[in-house]
Amino acid sequence: MLHIYCPHCEEYREEEEFRPKGEAHIARPKAPEETDDAAWGDYLFFRKNPRGVHHEQWLHAAGCRKFFNVTRHTVSYEILETYKVGQQPTARTTDKGGAK
Amino acid sequence: MQRYSGFGLLKHGLSHHENWQRAWRNPEPKSKYDVIIVGGGGHGLATAYYLAREHGITNVAVVEKGWLGGGNTARNTTIVRSNYLWGEAAWLYEHAMKLWEGLSQDLNYNVMFSQRGVMNLGHTLQDMRDIHRRVNANRLNGIDGEVLDVRQIQELVPIMDCSRSTRYPVLGASWQPRGGVARHDAVAWGFARGADARGVDLLQQTEVTGIRESGGRVLGVETTRGFIAADTVGVVAAGNSSVIAKMAGLRLPLESHPLQALVSEPLKPVLDTVVMSNHVHGYVSQSDKGDLVIGAGIDGYNGYGQRGSYPTIEHTLQAIVELFPMFSRVRMNRQWGGIVDTTPDACPIISATPVGGLFFNCGWGTGGFKATPGSGHVFAATLAAGKAHPLAAPFTIDRFISGKLIDEHGAAGVAH
Numbered sequence: 001m002l003h004i005y006c007p008h009c010e011e012y013r014e015e016e017e018f019r020p021k022g023e024a025h026i027a028r029p030k031a032p033e034e035t036d037d038a039a040w041g042d043y044l045f046f047r048k049n050p051r052g053v054h055h056e057q058w059l060h061a062a063g064c065r066k067f068f069n070v071t072r073h074t075v076s077y078e079i080l081e082t083y084k085v086g087q088q089p090t091a092r093t094t095d096k097g098g099a100k
Numbered sequence: 101m102q103r104y105s106g107f108g109l110l111k112h113g114l115s116h117h118e119n120w121q122r123a124w125r126n127p128e129p130k131s132k133y134d135v136i137i138v139g140g141g142g143h144g145l146a147t148a149y150y151l152a153r154e155h156g157i158t159n160v161a162v163v164e165k166g167w168l169g170g171g172n173t174a175r176n177t178t179i180v181r182s183n184y185l186w187g188e189a190a191w192l193y194e195h196a197m198k199l200w201e202g203l204s205q206d207l208n209y210n211v212m213f214s215q216r217g218v219m220n221l222g223h224t225l226q227d228m229r230d231i232h233r234r235v236n237a238n239r240l241n242g243i244d245g246e247v248l249d250v251r252q253i254q255e256l257v258p259i260m261d262c263s264r265s266t267r268y269p270v271l272g273a274s275w276q277p278r279g280g281v282a283r284h285d286a287v288a289w290g291f292a293r294g295a296d297a298r299g300v301d302l303l304q305q306t307e308v309t310g311i312r313e314s315g316g317r318v319l320g321v322e323t324t325r326g327f328i329a330a331d332t333v334g335v336v337a338a339g340n341s342s343v344i345a346k347m348a349g350l351r352l353p354l355e356s357h358p359l360q361a362l363v364s365e366p367l368k369p370v371l372d373t374v375v376m377s378n379h380v381h382g383y384v385s386q387s388d389k390g391d392l393v394i395g396a397g398i399d400g401y402n403g404y405g406q407r408g409s410y411p412t413i414e415h416t417l418q419a420i421v422e423l424f425p426m427f428s429r430v431r432m433n434r435q436w437g438g439i440v441d442t443t444p445d446a447c448p449i450i451s452a453t454p455v456g457g458l459f460f461n462c463g464w465g466t467g468g469f470k471a472t473p474g475s476g477h478v479f480a481a482t483l484a485a486g487k488a489h490p491l492a493a494p495f496t497i498d499r500f501i502s503g504k505l506i507d508e509h510g511a512a513g514v515a516h
C-alpha cells in the first residue's frame with residue numbers, strides 16, 4: 001500500500017484515496033490546427049514509459065479532489081516527492097536502456 | 101527430436117525414466133544469425149518455431165534475459181478466446197484459435213488446451229447491449245458465440261449467485277464454447293522444443309543491452325554475452341518493449357503496468373468453465389489441479405516491479421466472493437504480478453520500425469496469451485518477407501499517427 005503525501009491537504013493518505021492519471025508535464029500543442037499528424041499523434045498517444053524515475057499526475061479522488069504531481073520510481077515504486085501542478089520536480093527522470 | 105508417444109512412455113518406464121533426451125540444447129551464441137528474436141516468452145518462441153517450420157529459416161537465435169517463459173507467459177491466467185468486436189482483432193485472434201485447436205498434435209507436446217467455454221457476464225443494460233453487438237459481430241465473422249440468459253448461465257454454473265439480490269445482479273452473458281484455457285508453461289516448452297529441434301539456438305540468461313545499427317539498418321544486438329550480429333531483429337519483450345525501443349532511439353505508444361493473479365488451495369471440481377466479468381472486474385477458472393485461478397485489472401500506475409498492489413487484490417476478491425459466495429472461505433495459496441505493455445486502443449503492435457530490419461511485436465497487454473500461436477505465426481511471416489502478413493498489417497505503429505485505431509477498449513471493454 002502506497003502512502004501518498006497530498007501537497008494540498010498537506011498530509012499522508014492511503015493509496016486507495018488516489019487515482020493515478022498518467023505522465024505529468026504534457027503540454028497541449030498551442031495551435032492544434034497547425035500541428036502535423038506526427039506531433040498530434042505523439043501528444044495523444046505516445047508516453048514516456050521509463051524503467052526508473054517517472055513524473056506522473058495523481059488525483060486525490062476521495063479527498064480534496066485536486067490534481068498534483070508525483071515523482072516515483074517504477075521498479076521500487078518508492079515515491080521521491082510530490083508537488084503541486086505548476087511546480088517543477090527536483091528529482092530528474094532516469095531510465096534504463098536509453099543509450100541514446 | 102525424440103517423439104513423445106504412449107509407446108515411448110512405456111519404453112522409458114522400463115529404464116526408470118532415466119534416459120529421456122533433453123528437451124532442448126543450451127548452446128553457445130554464434131557470432132551471426134539471420135534472425136534474432138529478443139524475448140523467450142511464448143510469442144518469441146512461437147515466432148522462432150514458425151520461422152523454422154513455415155519459412156525454412158533456421159539460423160535463428162532467441163535471446164532471453166532470464167529463463168524461457170519466465171515472463172508473462174508463466175504468469176498469466178491462460179484464458180483463450182477469440183470473440184473480439186472489430187474485424188481486424190477478431191481475425192487475428194481467430195487465426196490463433198484455429199492454431200490452438202491443432203497445437204498439441206503439431207508440436208507433439210501436450211499443451212492441455214481445454215475448450216471448456218468462456219463466459220463474459222453482463223450486469224447492466226449497456227453491458228447487455230454491448231454483448232449483443234459483440235456476439236452478432238462475431239457471428240458475422242464466422243466466430244462461435246451465443247447470448248445466454250440468466251437461466252442458461254445458472255445451468256452452466258450452478259455455484260454462481262444469479263439472484264437479484266447481489267450488488268450487481270447478473271443479467272446475461274456472452275458465451276464462446278470454443279474458448280477455454282491451456283497450460284502456459286507447456287506452450288513455451290512445446291514451442292521451444294520444436295524450434296530447437298529445427299536448429300534454433302535458445303540463448304537463456306542472455307540480456308540484450310543495446311541495439312547496434314548503422315546507416316538506418318540494424319546490425320545486431322549487444323548482450324551480456326557480447327555482440328551478436330543479425331540481418332533481422334524481432335523484439336518480442338512484452339512489458340520491457342519500451343526499454344528496448346529506447347535502445348534503438350524509438351518511442352512506442354506503450355505503458356507498462358503490473359497485472360496480478362492469484363491461485364487458491366486445490367479444491368474438488370466445482371467450476372468447469374471460465375467466468376469473466378468486466379463490470380465487477382474479476383474472472384475465475386479452475387485448473388486441472390483443482391486450484392481456482394483468479395485475476396483482475398491492472399494497477400493504474402506504471403510499474404516494472406512484477407508485483408501488484410493490495411487494494412487491487414481486495415477489489416478483485418470482493419467481486420469474486422459476491423459472484424461465488426461459497427468461495428469466501430477458500431484460502432489463497434500464491435499471488436504474483438507480471439508486467440503488461442498496454443496500448444491506447446488495447447490492440448497489439450506488430451510492426452516494422454524506421455530502423456531497417458528491426459521489427460516489434462508487442463502491446464499485447466493484458467490479453468496476449470490467447471494469441472501466442474497466431475502472434476508467432478504472423479510475426480514469423482512478417483520477418484521472413486520483410487513486410488507485414490495480411491493479418492498483421494492493420495497493427496502498425498503508424499495507426500497512432502493516422503488515427504486508424506482498432507478500438508477494442510471502448511467497444512468491447514476487453515479484459516483477457
Ligand SMILES: Cc1cc2nc3c(=O)[nH]c(=O)nc-3n(C[C@H](O)[C@H](O)[C@H](O)COP(=O)(O)OP(=O)(O)OC[C@H]3O[C@@H](n4cnc5c(N)ncnc54)[C@H](O)[C@@H]3O)c2cc1C
Pocket residue numbers: 138139140141142143144163164165166167168169170171172173174175176177178179180306307308309336337338339340344359360361395436437438439440464465466467468469470471516
Ligand atoms: C497476471 C496476468 C494474467 C494474464 N492473463 C491472461 C489471460 O488470461 N489470457 C491472455 O490471453 N493473456 C493474459 N495475460 C497476458 C499475457 O500473459 C501476455 O500478453 C503474453 O504472455 C505476452 O507474451 P510474451 O510471450 O510476448 O511475453 P513474456 O512471456 O513476458 O516474454 C517476454 C520475454 O522477454 C524477455 N526480455 C525482456 N527484456 C529483455 C532483454 N533486454 N533481453 C532479453 N530478453 C528480455 C523477458 O524476460 C520475457 O521472458 C496475462 C498477463 C498477466 C501478467
Ligand SMILES: [Zn+2]
Pocket residue numbers: 006007008009010060063064065066
Ligand atoms: Zn488532497
